[in-house]
Amino acid sequence: KAGVTQTPRYLIKTRGQQVTLSCSPISGHRSVSWYQQTPGQGLQFLFEYFSETQRNKGNFPGRFSGRQFSNSRSEMNVSTLELGDSALYLCASSSGQGVARGYTFGSGTRLTVV
């Protein structure tokens, strides 16, 4: 059974550009959450989606947005990139709503903003 797939694995962008990251959950999983991991702030929650609906949003500026498609695949977009957006972005999926059934994390997308 394939795990959570995040593409691309690595990305280098210039300040001011925008970026789109993709997450394909485990087959049959309908819940997807996104996290940002940085050395300074640690792991911080970005969004949670279930059946194409955003159920929860973390404390990030409006430059960070996301969506989920009917096949449960999810994308997140960051516009007007800043140097501080450099981070490992992790996606996690679950078969049910929320953490009760356990989240499986992908290996992440490493974004570097220069």
Add this chain to the structure above:
Amino acid sequence: AQSVTQPDIHITVSEGASLELRCNYSYGATPYLFWYVQSPGQGLQLLLKYFSGDTLVQGIKGFEAEFKRSQSSFNLRKPSVHWSDAAEYFCAVAPSGNTGKLIFGQGTTLQVKP
């Protein structure tokens, strides 16, 4: 606000020695508690979780954790550490099972001496 504290940023133990990683949380009720492990360049792997019931929880790779309500703690233990256990360990809390939002501690880096 909910928070998770991992007092030890870095711990070094000898291979074969016992291990205890500390985790304290701040939350009014009994939250959902988790321990994750992250190897360099990888995503997070769930070691174990506690929702209710028996306060001693068994996980994968020989790890266990004990929930102590009176101390608001959820410490991770392993009786004999292997070199492959070297990684970063994260304690996390969720206010309920039907949310995808996990609040993570800052992590503890475990180094294993041969």
